[in-house]
Amino acid sequence: MAPVMTDQARNTRDFIELENRYGAHNYHPLDVVIERAEGVWVFDVEGKSYLDCLAAYSAVNQGHCHPRVLATLVEQARKVTLTSRAFRNSQLPLLCQDLHELTGMDMVLPMNSGAEAVETAVKAARKWGYQVKNIPDGQAEIIVCAGNFHGRTVTVVSFSSDQAYRDGFGPFTPGFRIIPFGDAQALRKAVTPNTCAFLVEPIQGEAGIVIPPDGFLREAAEICRQNGVLMMVDEIQSGLGRTGKLFAYMHEGIQPDVLIVGKALAAGFYPVSAVLASTEILGVFKPGDHGSTFGGNPLACAVARTALRVLIEEKLVERSAELGKYFLEQLRAIRSSAVKEVRGRGLWIGIELHKEARSYCEALKEQGILCKETHERVIRVAPPLVITREEIDWAMDRIRKVLI
Numbered sequence: 046m047a048p049v050m051t052d053q054a055r056n057t058r059d060f061i062e063l064e065n066r067y068g069a070h071n072y073h074p075l076d077v078v079i080e081r082a083e084g085v086w087v088f089d090v091e092g093k094s095y096l097d098c099l100a101a102y103s104a105v106n107q108g109h110c111h112p113r114v115l116a117t118l119v120e121q122a123r124k125v126t127l128t129s130r131a132f133r134n135s136q137l138p139l140l141c142q143d144l145h146e147l148t149g150m151d152m153v154l155p156m157n158s159g160a161e162a163v164e165t166a167v168k169a170a171r172k173w174g175y176q177v178k179n180i181p182d183g184q185a186e187i188i189v190c191a192g193n194f195h196g197r198t199v200t201v202v203s204f205s206s207d208q209a210y211r212d213g214f215g216p217f218t219p220g221f222r223i224i225p226f227g228d229a230q231a232l233r234k235a236v237t238p239n240t241c242a243f244l245v246e247p248i249q250g251e252a253g254i255v256i257p258p259d260g261f262l263r264e265a266a267e268i269c270r271q272n273g274v275l276m277m278v279d280e281i282q283s284g285l286g287r288t289g290k291l292f293a294y295m296h297e298g299i300q301p302d303v304l305i306v307g308k309a310l311a312a313g314f315y316p317v318s319a320v321l322a323s324t325e326i327l328g329v330f331k332p333g334d335h336g337s338t339f340g341g342n343p344l345a346c347a348v349a350r351t352a353l354r355v356l357i358e359e360k361l362v363e364r365s366a367e368l369g370k371y372f373l374e375q376l377r378a379i380r381s382s383a384v385k386e387v388r389g390r391g392l393w394i395g396i397e398l399h400k401e402a403r404s405y406c407e408a409l410k411e412q413g414i415l416c417k418e419t420h421e422r423v424i425r426v427a428p429p430l431v432i433t434r435e436e437i438d439w440a441m442d443r444i445r446k447v448l449i
């Protein structure tokens with residue numbers, strides 16, 4: 046008997062019912078069913094429009110369905126999509142060159158999801174620790190920060206300080222130490238001769254747009270340099286223009302040893318991530334040590350190349366700095382007893398409330414704005430960087446209404 050594939054969902058309620066019945070419940074989404082999107086706007090199955098103030102956790106900095114990236118996707122899909130790394134393809138070398146030219150990093154190792162890139166960085170740091178720093182076998186340590194978010198694999202949640210990310214998933218990978226975020230003295234104390242790396246988000250996104258004290262990254266980089274420890278920055282969410290610089294570490298003029306990128310690298314069309322580092326570090330990988338069937342595939346690389354060009358040529362980084370400042374000022378001017386603090390950098394803003402943020406996000410949705418709470422009490426405001434001043438004003442009218 047041929048399998049039956051029904052296709053009957055029509056309205057928001059039908060889709061939610063189906064998803065709740067047949068999909069795993071590992072998310073708690075707002076009840077809006079998106080069917081189509083363009084730039085900063087998304088449209089639900091009822092035809093209602095919303096201003097997207099999450100940008101898929103900063104994976105669509107270039108705006109939804111950017112026409113140039115779309116054209117590249119279609120064009121490349123007609124040529125060749127996947128070769129595997131058993132053979133070479135004509136897009137990967139060009140993406141590596143682009144990333145080198147944008148960051149000054151010697152080498153690129155392409156992966157797909159952010160968590161995979163973090164795993165890759167952890168493997169590179171450990172191998173570097175054994176081969177270059179001569180740490181005794183099996184003893185390498187990596188220092189991370191409390192409140193971190195680096196993804197969802199077992200090794201990555203092994204060093205999370207959030208119980209919800211870990212409960213029921215052990216046994217965990219050893220070899221990590223947690224220090225308070227933004228505390229350079231704690232970093233200095235935590236370093237041992239076996240420390241191979243310090244892994245840090247320049248600004249903690251999932252923790253609620255937490256900005257460390259000025260100078261923290263600079264001091265951390267100096268401590269790493271003095272102790273032969275790799276400074277590894279996870280810029281999967283903070284990078285590619287989100288904070289008003291191409292990468293958030295650039296606010297402090299440091300040069301990290303390892304740079305981890307993902308999310309907006311492919312403008313939301315495709316999962317593309319990468320680890321960038323020096324030849325000394327990525328050179329520890331030899332054929333057979335590490336890999337990925339889809340990592341570095343020609344479709345991913347072509348899309349990422351255009352996504353990077355859009356970011357640079359449309360001056361989205363500068364736009365993030367300028368409009369982010371404007372948005373932050375407007376939000377800070379709101380006088381509301383519900384608001385504890387408004388903080389941010391570029392178009393990455395956290396509104397911390399005295400109470401749960403979920404009901405405010407639901408109220409904003411009713412007003413036509415999509416935001417998502419992070420860590421119960423913070424509303425994250427992170428629209429695609431193509432947002433206009435007029436659209437910010439439009440959003441402000443509605444945010445004021447909900448917050449006051």
Ligand SMILES: *Cc1c(COP(=O)(O)O)cnc(C)c1O
Nearest residue numbers: 158159160194195196279281282
């Ligand atoms: C989203 C994110 C990740 C994980 O990326 P995935 O593509 O979801 O695996 C890692 N680090 C940071 C800082 C992130 O924001």
